[in-house]
Amino acid sequence: MDFIEPILSVASQIYNLVENVKANKKRCRRVCQRVRALEDLVRSIKKRKQGQNSADVEKALRQLSITLTSAQELIRKYTLAKWVERIVNSSSHGDEFNSVNERLNDAFQSLSGALQVEQGNMLNQVFELSSREKEDEVDQREDDTELKRLNKPRITDEVIRMIKADELKYHYPKEPFMTTSTSEVYRGEFHGFQVAIKRYTEPVSTSPRDVRSIFNKEVSTMKRFESPNILRMFGICFQDEDGPSPQFLIVMEYCEMGSLRQVLDKCKLSWTSRACMCLDAAKGLYRLHQTEEKSKVHGCINSSTFLVDKGYTVKLGGFELAKTETSLKKQAKDKGSTSLCYSSPEMLGSANYVYSKECEIYSFGIVLWEIATGQKPLKDWSSQDIYQKVCKEKFQEPLPDNCPEALRQVINACRDYDSFKRPSAGELVDKLRSTVAQLEAQ
Amino acid sequence: MEPVSLPAPTLIEESNLTDWKVIGSGGFGQIYSARHHKWCCSVAIKLLHYDDGTNGSLLREMDMMRIGGSPFVIQVLGVFKGRPASSGLSVQLGLVMELMERGSLACLQKTLCETPPWPLVFRLAHQVALGINFLHTLSPSVLHLDLKPSNVLLDSSLNAKLTDFGLARCYHSTTRLSKKVDREEGGTNSYMPPEAFKVTYSPTRASDIYSYGILLWSIVTGKQPYADAISSIVRFRIPLGDRPSLDEIQSQAAGIAGLRRLTNLMEKCWETKPNLRPTSHECTTETEELYKMHRHTINDAVFQVLKKLDKKEEEEGVTQQFQRVHISQASGSVLMLNLLN
Numbered sequence: 001m002d003f004i005e006p007i008l009s010v011a012s013q014i015y016n017l018v019e020n021v022k023a024n025k026k027r028c029r030r031v032c033q034r035v036r037a038l039e040d041l042v043r044s045i046k047k048r049k050q051g052q053n054s055a056d057v058e059k060a061l062r063q064l065s066i067t068l069t070s071a072q073e074l075i076r077k078y079t080l081a082k083w084v085e086r087i088v089n090s091s092s093h094g095d096e097f098n099s100v101n102e103r104l105n106d107a108f109q110s111l112s113g114a115l116q117v118e119q120g121n122m123l124n125q126v127f128e129l130s131s132r133e134k135e136d137e138v139d140q141r142e143d144d145t146e147l148k149r150l151n152k153p154r155i156t157d158e159v160i161r162m163i164k165a166d167e168l169k170y171h172y173p174k175e176p177f178m179t180t181s182t183s184e185v186y187r188g189e190f191h192g193f194q195v196a197i198k199r200y201t202e203p204v205s206t207s208p209r210d211v212r213s214i215f216n217k218e219v220s221t222m223k224r225f226e227s228p229n230i231l232r233m234f235g236i237c238f239q240d241e242d243g244p245s246p247q248f249l250i251v252m253e254y255c256e257m258g259s260l261r262q263v264l265d266k267c268k269l270s271w272t273s274r275a276c277m278c279l280d281a282a283k284g285l286y287r288l289h290q291t292e293e294k295s296k297v298h299g300c301i302n303s304s305t306f307l308v309d310k311g312y313t314v315k316l317g318g319f320e321l322a323k324t325e326t327s328l329k330k331q332a333k334d335k336g337s338t339s340l341c342y343s344s345p346e347m348l349g350s351a352n353y354v355y356s357k358e359c360e361i362y363s364f365g366i367v368l369w370e371i372a373t374g375q376k377p378l379k380d381w382s383s384q385d386i387y388q389k390v391c392k393e394k395f396q397e398p399l400p401d402n403c404p405e406a407l408r409q410v411i412n413a414c415r416d417y418d419s420f421k422r423p424s425a426g427e428l429v430d431k432l433r434s435t436v437a438q439l440e441a442q
Numbered sequence: 443m444e445p446v447s448l449p450a451p452t453l454i455e456e457s458n459l460t461d462w463k464v465i466g467s468g469g470f471g472q473i474y475s476a477r478h479h480k481w482c483c484s485v486a487i488k489l490l491h492y493d494d495g496t497n498g499s500l501l502r503e504m505d506m507m508r509i510g511g512s513p514f515v516i517q518v519l520g521v522f523k524g525r526p527a528s529s530g531l532s533v534q535l536g537l538v539m540e541l542m543e544r545g546s547l548a549c550l551q552k553t554l555c556e557t558p559p560w561p562l563v564f565r566l567a568h569q570v571a572l573g574i575n576f577l578h579t580l581s582p583s584v585l586h587l588d589l590k591p592s593n594v595l596l597d598s599s600l601n602a603k604l605t606d607f608g609l610a611r612c613y614h615s616t617t618r619l620s621k622k623v624d625r626e627e628g629g630t631n632s633y634m635p636p637e638a639f640k641v642t643y644s645p646t647r648a649s650d651i652y653s654y655g656i657l658l659w660s661i662v663t664g665k666q667p668y669a670d671a672i673s674s675i676v677r678f679r680i681p682l683g684d685r686p687s688l689d690e691i692q693s694q695a696a697g698i699a700g701l702r703r704l705t706n707l708m709e710k711c712w713e714t715k716p717n718l719r720p721t722s723h724e725c726t727t728e729t730e731e732l733y734k735m736h737r738h739t740i741n742d743a744v745f746q747v748l749k750k751l752d753k754k755e756e757e758e759g760v761t762q763q764f765q766r767v768h769i770s771q772a773s774g775s776v777l778m779l780n781l782l783n
Contacts, residue, residue, distance in 0.1 A: 351671045383677070
């Protein structure tokens with residue numbers, strides 16, 4: 001087992017680094033504690049005889065190794081004085097820890113699954129969901145107090161609910177900043193948050209009562225996706241509900257910079273910011289694909305479903321309240337004009353192919369390619385051309401020569417012709433985090 | 443374009459209608475149920491959202507539907523003109539139709555989440571064929587052009603009738619439709635024949651037969667065709683020969699009388715070449731024979747499904763499971779406007 005020694009060595013480096021962190025001490029120590037727990041598990045594997053370990057164990061170890069390297073990079077940041085200043089002003093460093101902790105937990109789940117470790121032992125307690133969440137929250141509060149960060153109201157404190165029309169304040173002049181064939185989007189304010197208010201302009205194909213029941217059902221069953229990389233939904237609002245043409249509004253987080261596509265069209269970006277945007281996007285996707293409970297797929301990943309806020313944080317949108325939104329649109333959604341450039345080779349090969357996470361990772365790889373190049377994928381290609389090239393000739397659009405090697409590898413792996421070889425969203429987060437740390441260090 | 447000369451439609455005024463309830467919506471208007479107190483029964487009323495001059499399509503649809511007279515095609519009872527209770531001020535036009543208590547086949551599929559009992563499958567297959575055959579044997583033929591589960595409505599005993607003539611037209615061999623018109627009026631991709639994706643497409647009776655083939659697949663499996671594919675892929679793959687998968691059906695076919703023959707019919711209907719598809723008459727004769735094999739157990743099957751539907755309804759506390767008809771927006775002739783204004 002040649003994975004074990006490197007894992008143990010990275011672990012011990014993490015312990016050393018933690019002694020020297022200058023910020024976020026509590027959370028760095030917590031990561032450290034969890035790594036120690038995993039180390040025990042890894043040592044127990046080491047004691048076993050060769051050949052006793054299944055392919056599952058090896059796979060879990062390989063994953064863990066990537067996760068640890070990425071955790072190490074994260075902690076190293078907080079040992080450097082210049083970072084302390086930067087993070088005081090940033091709003092998303094809390095999430096870095098969340099995703100590292102989630103990855104460590106994933107590693108624990110798959111390792112203990114592969115080893116068939118008994119439930120209810122000491123190790124399990126370290127990774128038990130409710131206590132993890134509590135610990136992490138306390139840690140964050142204490143770390144933030146130390147950094148004297150202002151305790152701003154958090155966007156996720158608001159529950160998704162029915163909103164009354166008078167709770168919404170519109171910006172004047174009351175003109176939409178975006179118009180699509182089915183909707184107009186206005187800027188406004190809701191309980192102190194900057195929001196986008198989407199108003200459906202077409203006569204809808206569902207009665208208000210049905211919309212209400214779909215909404216209530218969806219909110220009650222929906223897993224809350226609390227992440228800075230997922231577009232936050234606040235709720236829906238009815239206007240003129242009993243009238244002849246009732247109107248429906250969806251209230252969501254406002255993203256100043258618009259869609260990822262718009263940002264790529266107008267901004268010149270360094271490789272570091274491009275890699276950061278890739279990492280943000282991957283974190284959004286990982287939150288959705290994550291293994292706990294029932295994992296979900298998005299179903300429509302492209303550069304317009306990601307939005308960008310004023311701090312250039314990328315957020316995945318378009319799936320919270322997806323059922324409610326669909327009920328507000330006319331049934332004939334698209335007229336077949338959507339490009340096939342995000343469709344994986346296996347989707348192009350059959351109309352009966354069952355959509356999977358691997359298909360989604362392919363689409364995501366195309367989005368990453370767009371972030372890296374700024375260009376539009378397979379521009380002006382016909383369906384026939386796309387099918388011939390992508391599905392038959394296994395074509396990948398090239399990346400520029402100056403693209404950092406680590407980033408190139410990640411993007412090409414996502415676009416692999418063989419769906420089996422594409423990475424999971426979790427692996428993507430790990431690899432991109434390391435990539436970003438490397439670029440930032442340069 | 444006018445198929446037959448029609449008598450003036452019966453005007454139904456708002457004073458005759460009480461208890462308005464929204465039961466669904468279509469592309470250009472909501473659908474209500476209301477009680478006609480002189481007739482002592484409930485009716486369905488399809489209203490326009492706005493009186494903005496798009497009445498043409500509604501009126502054309504009405505023309506198409508008034509040629510009725512088949513138990514397998516929805517009956518239009520008259521024209522509504524007035525201010526419905528909830529609509530405020532404006533005078534609106536609407537179609538008054540018989541009310542189908544059990545909603546659409548699409549609703550049934552959604553509620554059941556599985557194939558209905560086999561006798562009901564074979565009866566649905568046969569009754570839909572009867573509806574299409576009725577339209578195709580009119581002189582001139584009427585093409586439905588938007589056959590799909592949401593356009594098959596079910597009465598209190600789950601008998602099927604075709605509805606939504608928003609896209610229907612009379613068949614004249616000389617009529618050519620440009621692609622643009624086809625796109626705007628569009629049917630539902632998954633049910634559209636391969637020839638419909640070509641630049642020059644003139645719908646024929648065989649277009650409906652293709653959609654019937656796909657509809658048969660949906661009736662048998664209880665599923666939607668190409669559920670995971672985006673519509674661009676569907677548009678692209680259908681002309682290449684992709685059709686819904688028969689694997690699941692074939693694994694059951696040995697145990698169910700007539701299922702193999704029904705599958706063969708399905709495949710013939712969705713042949714790529716229109717001239718290889720059967721006529722509606724051939725379809726109907728075949729489904730009639732197949733339905734005969736299951737007829738003796740149809741009452742049990744219907745009862746079983748109705749019980750299930752009632753239970754679901756109770757659970758969800760939803761008082762209605764009526765039709766949710768989707769009406770595609772279609773611009774058409776303004777035949778009846780003058781008559782009504």
